[in-house]
Amino acid sequence: MVYQMENLSGGITAVNGIDAAGVHCGLKNNGDKDLALIYSREPAVAAGVFTTNRFKAPPLLVTEQHLAGTVRAIVINSGIANSCTGEQGMADARTMALLTAQKLGLQEEEVLVASTGVIGVYLPMQKITAGVEQAASLLSAAGGSDAARAIMTTDKVAKESAARFTLEGDARSFVIAGMAKGSGMICPDMATMLAFLATDINVERELLQEALQEAVAHSFNLISVDGDTSTNDMVLLLAQGGSTPQLEKDSPLWPAFKNALLHICRDLAYKVVADGEGVTKVIKLTVRGAVDYAMGRRLARSVLNSTLVKTAFFGEDANWGRIITAMGYAGVDFIPERVDVYLGNVQVMAAGKGLVFNETAAREVLMQQEIPVLIDLKLGTEEVTGWGSDLSYEYVTINSAYRS
Amino acid sequence: MVYQMENLSGGITAVNGIDAAGVHCGLKNNGDKDLALIYSREPAVAAGVFTTNRFKAPPLLVTEQHLAGTVRAIVINSGIANSCTGEQGMADARTMALLTAQKLGLQEEEVLVASTGVIGVYLPMQKITAGVEQAASLLSAAGGSDAARAIMTTDKVAKESAARFTLEGDARSFVIAGMAKGSGMICPDMATMLAFLATDINVERELLQEALQEAVAHSFNLISVDGDTSTNDMVLLLAQGGSTPQLEKDSPLWPAFKNALLHICRDLAYKVVADGEGVTKVIKLTVRGAVDYAMGRRLARSVLNSTLVKTAFFGEDANWGRIITAMGYAGVDFIPERVDVYLGNVQVMAAGKGLVFNETAAREVLMQQEIPVLIDLKLGTEEVTGWGSDLSYEYVTINSAYRS
Numbered sequence: 023m024v025y026q027m028e029n030l031s032g033g034i035t036a037v038n039g040i041d042a043a044g045v046h047c048g049l050k051n052n053g054d055k056d057l058a059l060i061y062s063r064e065p066a067v068a069a070g071v072f073t074t075n076r077f078k079a080p081p082l083l084v085t086e087q088h089l090a091g092t093v094r095a096i097v098i099n100s101g102i103a104n105s106c107t108g109e110q111g112m113a114d115a116r117t118m119a120l121l122t123a124q125k126l127g128l129q130e131e132e133v134l135v136a137s138t139g140v141i142g143v144y145l146p147m148q149k150i151t152a153g154v155e156q157a158a159s160l161l162s163a164a165g166g167s168d169a170a171r172a173i174m175t176t177d178k179v180a181k182e183s184a185a186r187f188t189l190e191g192d193a194r195s196f197v198i199a200g201m202a203k204g205s206g207m208i209c210p211d212m213a214t215m216l217a218f219l220a221t222d223i224n225v226e227r228e229l230l231q232e233a234l235q236e237a238v239a240h241s242f243n244l245i246s247v248d249g250d251t252s253t254n255d256m257v258l259l260l261a262q263g264g265s266t267p268q269l270e271k272d273s274p275l276w277p278a279f280k281n282a283l284l285h286i287c288r289d290l291a292y293k294v295v296a297d298g299e300g301v302t303k304v305i306k307l308t309v310r311g312a313v314d315y316a317m318g319r320r321l322a323r324s325v326l327n328s329t330l331v332k333t334a335f336f337g338e339d340a341n342w343g344r345i346i347t348a349m350g351y352a353g354v355d356f357i358p359e360r361v362d363v364y365l366g367n368v369q370v371m372a373a374g375k376g377l378v379f380n381e382t383a384a385r386e387v388l389m390q391q392e393i394p395v396l397i398d399l400k401l402g403t404e405e406v407t408g409w410g411s412d413l414s415y416e417y418v419t420i421n422s423a424y425r426s
Numbered sequence: 427m428v429y430q431m432e433n434l435s436g437g438i439t440a441v442n443g444i445d446a447a448g449v450h451c452g453l454k455n456n457g458d459k460d461l462a463l464i465y466s467r468e469p470a471v472a473a474g475v476f477t478t479n480r481f482k483a484p485p486l487l488v489t490e491q492h493l494a495g496t497v498r499a500i501v502i503n504s505g506i507a508n509s510c511t512g513e514q515g516m517a518d519a520r521t522m523a524l525l526t527a528q529k530l531g532l533q534e535e536e537v538l539v540a541s542t543g544v545i546g547v548y549l550p551m552q553k554i555t556a557g558v559e560q561a562a563s564l565l566s567a568a569g570g571s572d573a574a575r576a577i578m579t580t581d582k583v584a585k586e587s588a589a590r591f592t593l594e595g596d597a598r599s600f601v602i603a604g605m606a607k608g609s610g611m612i613c614p615d616m617a618t619m620l621a622f623l624a625t626d627i628n629v630e631r632e633l634l635q636e637a638l639q640e641a642v643a644h645s646f647n648l649i650s651v652d653g654d655t656s657t658n659d660m661v662l663l664l665a666q667g668g669s670t671p672q673l674e675k676d677s678p679l680w681p682a683f684k685n686a687l688l689h690i691c692r693d694l695a696y697k698v699v700a701d702g703e704g705v706t707k708v709i710k711l712t713v714r715g716a717v718d719y720a721m722g723r724r725l726a727r728s729v730l731n732s733t734l735v736k737t738a739f740f741g742e743d744a745n746w747g748r749i750i751t752a753m754g755y756a757g758v759d760f761i762p763e764r765v766d767v768y769l770g771n772v773q774v775m776a777a778g779k780g781l782v783f784n785e786t787a788a789r790e791v792l793m794q795q796e797i798p799v800l801i802d803l804k805l806g807t808e809e810v811t812g813w814g815s816d817l818s819y820e821y822v823t824i825n826s827a828y829r830s
Contacts, residue, residue, distance in 0.1 A: 371510065414822065
C-alpha cells in the first residue's frame with residue numbers, strides 16, 4: 023500500500039483539536055515566555071519516553087504516574103527544572119497539574135507536567151499559578167509557536183515540525199505534529215531535551231507507546247551534542263482522534279503512521295543538534311552492516327560523543343584515526359579487519375587498513391555544513407544513522423560560564 | 427610491619443641494572459628524539475596491561491606474545507603508531523624486536539615493542555634500523571631521561587618517577603621507577619598512553635602481573651583527559667633482582683612493594699593529566715561510600731569525562747548540577763536520595779537535595795590549580811579517587827587542527 027506525506031507549516035496545533043499557549047510568568051529574568059500549555063479538546067491517550075538518568079526530576083515522576091489514564095493537557099515551565107528538590111519538588115509538580123486541571127475543568131490525573139531549567143531551585147508557585155491562569159485563557163489553535171517559544175532555555179530558535187499523511191485511495195488524512203527544545207544534552211544545568219507531539223489518529227495506548235519508543239530510538243536517542251542526558255528529558259505523544267476507528271497493527275495505515283511519526287521525530291531531533299550551543303557543523307553518521315540496532319547505536323554514539331572527533335570536524339581535519347579509535351572503545355564486538363570508513367564519498371579505510379586518499383576531496387567534504395560519515399562493519403544487515411555536532415570555541419565559552 | 431619510602435630523582439634508570447638511551451632516528455621532522463631503548467642487564471620477568479580498544483596496534487600484539495618468557499629489553503618509537511597497518515605492520519613490529527635482539531645479543535622473544543604516533547602510517551624501517559643501532563651503542567645507567575624524552579609526542583614535559591622503599595629493621599632496600607608519555611587519552615591520533623616501569627625486587631611473573639593490574643586500576647585507569655583510549659596504550663613493568671629471594675605474598679615486603687608501585691603509577695598518571703593538552707586545572711574526584719571499586723570507578727569516569735563538567739571547572743563555575751547529571755547517566759545503581767557532594771570543603775548537595783552554599787567560598791576552591799571534589803554515596807565502604815582535567819579553548823585549538 024502506498025502512502026503519501028506532506029510537510030505542514032507550524033507545530034503542535036497543526037493537529038486538529040489541539041490548542042496551545044505560551045506566556046511569560048516571571049521565571050526568566052529577560053521577559054521571555056516561560057510557561058506553555060497544550061490542551062486536547064477531546065480525551066487523548068498518551069505515550070512517553072523518559073530520561074534514563076538515575077536522578078529523575080519530580081515533574082517527570084508525576085507525568086509517569088499520570089500517563090496511565092486519559093490525558094487532556096500538558097503544562098510546561100522553562101527556567102527552573104524543579105530537579106533535586108525532594109518532597110517539596112514533588113508537591114510543586116503535583117500542584118502544577120492541579121492548578122491546570124482546575125482552570126480547565128479536568129482531573130489532576132489528566133494533566134502531564136514538565137520542567138526545564140536550573141537544577142536545585144524551587145519553583146515560585148505564585149508565579150506558576152498566575153502563568154497557568156493566563157495561559158489557560160489564551161489557549162487557541164494558533165498558539166503552537168507561542169508554546170514552542172515558551173519551552174526554550176538556551177535554544178536560539180523555536181523548534182516545530184508538522185506533517186500530514188494519507189493512504190492512497192483513502193479519503194481520510196491524519197496529522198502528526200510537535201515541538202521540541204534541545205539544550206538538554208548540551209546543557210543539563212539548564213536541564214533537558216523535551217519534545218511534545220500530538221496526532222489525530224486513534225491509537226490504543228500500548229500500540230502508541232510501542233510506536234513512540236521505536237521512533238525515539240531512531241531519532242532523539244541517536245543525537246548527541248555532548249552525550250549527557252539530563253534529569254528531566256522526556257518525549258510525550260498525545261493521540262486523540264477518538265471519532266475514527268482504532269488503528270490496528272495489521273492496518274495499512276500502521277506503517278504510514280509509524281513513518282510519519284519517525285519523520286517528525288527525526289526532524290525535531292535534527293533541529294536540536296543543529297541549534298546546539300556552539301555548533302558549526304552537523305555530523306551525519308551511518309553505521310552500516312551492524313548485527314543489530316544496539317550495536318549500531320553504541321558505535322554511533324561512541325563516535326559522536328568523542329570530543330576528539332568533534333574537535334577534528336570543527337577543524338575540518340580528515341582525522342579518521344579518531345573515528346576508529348572511538349569505535350574501538352565502544353565495547354562492541356565488531357571485526358576491525360572488515361571495517362570500511364568513508365568521509366562523504368572519500369574512502370579513508372578499507373578492511374581495517376588506512377588508505378592513501380585525496381586530501382583535497384576530503385577537505386571539501388569536511389567544509390560542508392552537514393558532513394556524511396559512513397562506517398561499514400560488514401557483519402550484518404542493520405543500518406543505524408545518528409547525528410552529532412562539532413565542538414567549537416563557542417561551546418567552551420558558553421559552557422564554561424553558563425550558570426554564573 | 428612499618429615500611430618507609432623516599433622519592434628519588436630521575437626515572438627508570440634509577441633502578442640498579444637498568445640502562446636506557448634515547449635518540450633521534452628521523453621519525454619526527456623537528457629533530458626531537460624518537461626512539462628509546464630500555465635494557466635490563468639481568469634477565470627480568472615482565473607484566474603488562476594493555477588497551478581494551480578493539481583496534482589493537484601490531485607492536486602491542488607482539489609485546490603480548492613476548493611477555494610469556496624472559497624479558498631483557500623494550501624498544502619504543504614515537505612519531506608513528508604502526509596502527510591500522512595490517513600484516514605489514516605486524517612484520518615491522520617483529521623486525522623492531524629482531525633488530526634490537528641482534529644488536530644486544532638477545533633472542534627476538536626477549537624484546538618488547540611499543541609505538542606511539544600517527545595512525546595508519548607504515549614505519550620507515552631503515553630509519554628504525556639506524557636508530558636501534560645508535561641507541562644500543564648509547565645504553566647507560568644515565569640514559570633514563572633521554573629515553574623519557576624519546577617517547578614523547580605532544581607532551582610538553584618528560585615524565586619520570588622513582589622511589590626507594592625499605593622495611594624497618596631490614597638492611598635491604600628496593601627501587602621502583604619509570605617513565606610515561608601521556609598524549610594517549612588526549613590525542614589518539616598521535617596515539618597512546620605509554621608507561622614503562624622497572625624494579626629490582628625479585629617477583630614471580632603472575633604475582634607481578636597481579637600487582638601491576640591492581641596499581642593500574644587505581645592510577646592510570648582512573649585518569650581522564652578526554653575519555654578516549656587509544657589503539658596502542660600499554661603499561662609494562664620489568665622485575666629483575668634475580669639474586670635476591672623471590673617475593674612471596676605473605677612477606678611483609680609485599681604490601682610495601684605494592685604501595686611503592688601504586689605511588690609511582692599515581693605519580694606518573696597525575697603527570698599525564700597535568701600535562702594534558704590545554705589543561706589549566708586538575709580535578710581530583712573522590713567517590714566515597716561505593717559498594718565496590720567498579721561502582722566508584724564508573725561514577726568517577728562518567729563525571730571526569732563529561733565535557734560539561736570539564737568546561738564548568740575551566741570557567742570556575744560551581745555547577746554541581748552537571749556533576750550529579752553525569753553521575754545519573756553512569757549506569758550505576760546508587761540511591762540519589764543519599765548523595766552528598768562537596769567542592770573542596772563546601773557542601774553543595776545533601777541527601778540528594780541542592781543546598782544554598784557560600785558562592786565565594788566555592789569560587790575560592792575552584793580557583794585552585796587542583797580542585798578536590800567529594801561524592802559520598804553512603805552505600806558501602808569503597809573509596810575511589812580519580813583525576814581529570816578541565817576543557818579549555820586551548821584544547822579546542824590543539825585538537826581541531828592537529829593532524830594537518
